[in-house]
Protein backbone atom coordinates (compact mmCIF):
# COMPACT_ATOMS: atom_id res chain seq x y z
CA UNK A 1 0.00 0.00 0.00
CA UNK A 2 1.33 3.45 -0.83
CA UNK A 3 1.87 5.94 1.98
CA UNK A 4 -1.33 7.97 2.56
CA UNK A 5 -0.59 11.64 1.88
CA UNK A 6 -2.18 14.99 2.67
CA UNK A 7 -3.39 17.75 0.31
CA UNK A 8 -0.84 20.49 -0.54
CA UNK A 9 -0.38 23.07 2.22
CA UNK A 10 -1.11 26.73 1.44
CA UNK A 11 -1.01 27.85 5.06
CA UNK A 12 1.68 27.52 7.73
CA UNK A 13 2.10 25.22 10.68
CA UNK A 14 3.56 26.56 13.95
CA UNK A 15 4.13 24.38 17.01
CA UNK A 16 4.78 25.28 20.66
CA UNK A 17 7.04 23.12 22.79
CA UNK A 18 8.74 23.00 26.17
CA UNK A 19 8.75 21.07 29.42
CA UNK A 20 5.63 21.18 31.61
CA UNK A 21 5.63 24.46 33.52
CA UNK A 22 7.53 26.46 30.89
CA UNK A 23 4.41 28.62 30.46
CA UNK A 24 3.93 28.17 26.71
CA UNK A 25 0.17 27.59 26.80
CA UNK A 26 -0.53 31.04 28.22
CA UNK A 27 1.21 32.63 25.21
CA UNK A 28 -0.51 30.71 22.43
CA UNK A 29 -3.82 32.53 22.76
CA UNK A 30 -2.01 35.90 22.75
CA UNK A 31 -0.11 34.94 19.61
CA UNK A 32 -3.35 33.79 17.97
CA UNK A 33 -4.99 37.15 18.74
CA UNK A 34 -1.98 38.98 17.41
CA UNK A 35 -2.00 37.01 14.12
CA UNK A 36 -5.80 37.32 13.71
CA UNK A 37 -5.50 41.06 14.14
CA UNK A 38 -3.18 41.01 11.12
CA UNK A 39 -5.60 39.16 8.89
CA UNK A 40 -4.59 35.54 9.36
CA UNK A 41 -7.17 32.76 9.64
CA UNK A 42 -5.85 31.12 12.80
CA UNK A 43 -6.62 27.56 13.90
CA UNK A 44 -5.66 26.99 17.51
CA UNK A 45 -5.25 23.38 18.56
CA UNK A 46 -3.25 21.01 20.76
CA UNK A 47 -1.68 17.56 21.08
CA UNK A 48 -2.46 15.01 22.19
CA UNK A 49 -5.97 16.15 21.23
CA UNK A 50 -7.66 18.45 18.74
CA UNK A 51 -10.40 16.01 17.60
CA UNK A 52 -13.04 14.08 19.60
CA UNK A 53 -11.10 10.82 19.16
CA UNK A 54 -7.72 12.37 19.97
CA UNK A 55 -9.14 14.10 23.07
CA UNK A 56 -10.34 10.71 24.34
CA UNK A 57 -6.88 9.26 23.70
CA UNK A 58 -5.42 12.25 25.59
CA UNK A 59 -7.45 11.40 28.69
CA UNK A 60 -6.13 7.82 28.61
CA UNK A 61 -2.61 9.02 27.94
CA UNK A 62 -2.57 11.49 30.84
CA UNK A 63 -4.19 9.25 33.44
CA UNK A 64 -3.58 5.54 32.75
CA UNK A 65 -0.29 3.78 33.49
CA UNK A 66 1.43 2.37 30.37
CA UNK A 67 4.86 1.63 28.94
CA UNK A 68 6.78 3.91 26.59
CA UNK A 69 5.81 2.07 23.39
CA UNK A 70 2.12 2.32 24.33
CA UNK A 71 2.61 6.03 25.04
CA UNK A 72 4.20 6.51 21.62
CA UNK A 73 1.50 4.52 19.81
CA UNK A 74 -1.27 6.48 21.54
CA UNK A 75 0.19 9.91 20.76
CA UNK A 76 0.85 8.96 17.14
CA UNK A 77 -2.68 7.50 16.78
CA UNK A 78 -4.09 10.76 18.15
CA UNK A 79 -1.74 12.70 15.83
CA UNK A 80 -2.89 10.83 12.74
CA UNK A 81 -6.54 11.66 13.43
CA UNK A 82 -5.67 15.27 14.25
CA UNK A 83 -3.55 15.72 11.11
CA UNK A 84 -6.17 14.16 8.82
CA UNK A 85 -9.22 15.91 10.22
CA UNK A 86 -7.95 19.30 11.42
CA UNK A 87 -4.37 20.26 10.59
CA UNK A 88 -4.09 19.17 6.94
CA UNK A 89 -7.51 20.60 5.89
CA UNK A 90 -6.70 23.91 7.64
CA UNK A 91 -3.31 24.13 5.91
CA UNK A 92 -4.90 23.23 2.57
CA UNK A 93 -7.22 26.27 2.79
CA UNK A 94 -4.36 28.59 3.78
CA UNK A 95 -4.84 28.92 7.56
CA UNK A 96 -2.15 29.55 10.14
CA UNK A 97 -2.25 26.50 12.43
CA UNK A 98 -0.96 27.07 15.97
CA UNK A 99 -0.53 23.74 17.74
CA UNK A 100 0.34 23.31 21.43
CA UNK A 101 2.90 20.45 21.12
CA UNK A 102 3.56 18.07 18.24
CA UNK A 103 6.11 15.37 17.37
CA UNK A 104 9.09 17.11 19.00
CA UNK A 105 7.27 16.37 22.27
CA UNK A 106 7.29 12.66 21.42
CA UNK A 107 11.03 12.71 20.76
CA UNK A 108 11.63 14.75 23.93
CA UNK A 109 9.26 12.91 26.35
CA UNK A 110 9.13 9.32 25.07
CA UNK A 111 12.56 9.40 23.39
CA UNK A 112 14.83 11.42 25.70
CA UNK A 113 12.65 11.27 28.83
CA UNK A 114 11.75 7.58 28.78
CA UNK A 115 14.81 6.45 26.83
CA UNK A 116 12.62 4.91 24.11
CA UNK A 117 14.12 3.92 20.73
CA UNK A 118 14.44 7.04 18.55
CA UNK A 119 14.55 4.97 15.35
CA UNK A 120 11.10 3.53 16.14
CA UNK A 121 9.78 7.05 16.78
CA UNK A 122 11.26 8.20 13.46
CA UNK A 123 9.53 5.31 11.68
CA UNK A 124 6.19 6.16 13.29
CA UNK A 125 6.72 9.81 12.35
CA UNK A 126 7.24 8.83 8.70
CA UNK A 127 4.10 6.68 8.62
CA UNK A 128 1.84 9.10 10.44
CA UNK A 129 2.96 12.43 9.01
CA UNK A 130 3.70 11.48 5.40
CA UNK A 131 6.26 14.30 5.25
CA UNK A 132 4.18 16.93 7.01
CA UNK A 133 6.38 18.98 9.40
CA UNK A 134 5.98 22.29 11.24
CA UNK A 135 7.27 25.43 9.49
CA UNK A 136 8.24 26.96 12.83
CA UNK A 137 8.63 25.55 16.34
CA UNK A 138 8.72 27.93 19.29
CA UNK A 139 10.62 26.19 22.08
CA UNK A 140 9.87 27.74 25.48
CA UNK A 141 12.98 26.82 27.39
CA UNK A 142 13.31 27.02 31.17
CA UNK A 143 15.31 25.23 33.87
CA UNK A 144 13.43 22.15 35.21
CA UNK A 145 13.62 23.47 38.80
CA UNK A 146 11.88 26.71 37.83
CA UNK A 147 9.29 24.77 35.81
CA UNK A 148 8.55 22.55 38.84
CA UNK A 149 8.01 25.63 41.04
CA UNK A 150 5.60 27.10 38.50
CA UNK A 151 3.64 23.85 38.16
CA UNK A 152 3.32 23.48 41.92
CA UNK A 153 1.93 27.02 42.15
CA UNK A 154 -0.85 26.63 39.60
CA UNK A 155 -2.20 23.09 39.19
CA UNK A 156 -2.47 19.52 40.40
CA UNK A 157 -0.16 17.19 38.51
CA UNK A 158 -1.19 14.66 35.85
CA UNK A 159 0.72 11.40 35.25
CA UNK A 160 3.64 13.00 33.36
CA UNK A 161 3.83 16.07 35.55
CA UNK A 162 4.50 13.80 38.55
CA UNK A 163 7.86 12.77 37.02
CA UNK A 164 10.94 14.00 38.87
CA UNK A 165 13.33 16.80 37.96
CA UNK A 166 15.82 14.36 36.37
CA UNK A 167 13.11 13.27 33.92
CA UNK A 168 12.41 16.87 32.93
CA UNK A 169 16.14 17.54 32.60
CA UNK A 170 16.30 14.69 30.04
CA UNK A 171 13.21 16.02 28.25
CA UNK A 172 14.84 19.45 28.08
CA UNK A 173 17.98 17.87 26.62
CA UNK A 174 15.75 16.10 24.11
CA UNK A 175 14.36 19.45 22.96
CA UNK A 176 17.88 20.87 22.75
CA UNK A 177 18.91 17.99 20.48
CA UNK A 178 15.87 18.50 18.25
CA UNK A 179 16.62 22.24 18.04
CA UNK A 180 20.25 21.51 17.20
CA UNK A 181 19.21 19.13 14.41
CA UNK A 182 16.73 21.61 12.85
CA UNK A 183 18.02 25.14 13.62
CA UNK A 184 16.08 26.81 10.80
CA UNK A 185 12.77 25.46 12.10
CA UNK A 186 13.34 26.08 15.83
CA UNK A 187 13.25 29.39 17.68
CA UNK A 188 14.36 29.12 21.31
CA UNK A 189 12.49 31.47 23.63
CA UNK A 190 14.02 32.14 27.05
CA UNK A 191 10.96 31.32 29.17
CA UNK A 192 12.64 32.42 32.42
CA UNK A 193 12.04 36.06 31.40
CA UNK A 194 9.02 38.11 32.40
CA UNK A 195 5.71 37.15 30.77
CA UNK A 196 5.83 40.37 28.65
CA UNK A 197 9.35 39.65 27.39
CA UNK A 198 8.46 36.03 26.53
CA UNK A 199 5.36 37.20 24.63
CA UNK A 200 7.40 39.81 22.74
CA UNK A 201 10.04 37.23 21.77
CA UNK A 202 7.38 34.76 20.60
CA UNK A 203 5.69 37.41 18.43
CA UNK A 204 9.07 38.52 17.03
CA UNK A 205 9.95 34.95 16.09
CA UNK A 206 6.70 34.55 14.14
CA UNK A 207 6.76 38.00 12.56
CA UNK A 208 10.36 37.55 11.37
CA UNK A 209 9.52 34.53 9.20
CA UNK A 210 9.46 35.66 5.56
CA UNK A 211 6.34 33.55 4.91
CA UNK A 212 4.30 35.23 7.65
CA UNK A 213 3.33 37.96 5.17
CA UNK A 214 1.61 35.31 3.01
CA UNK A 215 -0.66 34.08 5.80
CA UNK A 216 -1.52 37.60 7.03
CA UNK A 217 -1.82 40.93 5.26
CA UNK A 218 0.24 42.70 7.94
CA UNK A 219 -2.39 45.41 8.42
CA UNK A 220 -3.31 45.72 12.06
CA UNK A 221 -7.07 46.11 12.56
CA UNK A 222 -7.52 48.71 15.33
CA UNK A 223 -10.82 47.22 16.57
CA UNK A 224 -9.28 43.76 16.94
CA UNK A 225 -5.99 44.79 18.54
CA UNK A 226 -4.78 42.15 21.03
Ligand code: TMP
Pocket residue numbers: 020046047048075100101102103105106107109110160161
Ligand atom coordinates in the same frame (compact mmCIF):
# COMPACT_ATOMS: atom_id res chain seq x y z
P1 TMP B 1 0.19 19.63 27.89
O1 TMP B 1 0.22 19.57 29.38
O2 TMP B 1 1.17 20.60 27.31
O3 TMP B 1 -1.18 19.78 27.32
O4 TMP B 1 0.74 18.20 27.35
C1 TMP B 1 0.28 17.01 27.83
C2 TMP B 1 1.39 16.13 28.31
O5 TMP B 1 1.66 15.14 27.33
C3 TMP B 1 2.71 16.80 28.63
O6 TMP B 1 3.17 16.28 29.88
C4 TMP B 1 3.62 16.31 27.53
C5 TMP B 1 3.05 14.99 27.14
N1 TMP B 1 3.29 14.57 25.77
C6 TMP B 1 4.10 13.46 25.51
O7 TMP B 1 4.64 12.85 26.45
N2 TMP B 1 4.30 13.08 24.23
C7 TMP B 1 3.72 13.73 23.17
O8 TMP B 1 3.93 13.34 22.00
C8 TMP B 1 2.87 14.85 23.44
C9 TMP B 1 2.22 15.59 22.31
C10 TMP B 1 2.68 15.25 24.76
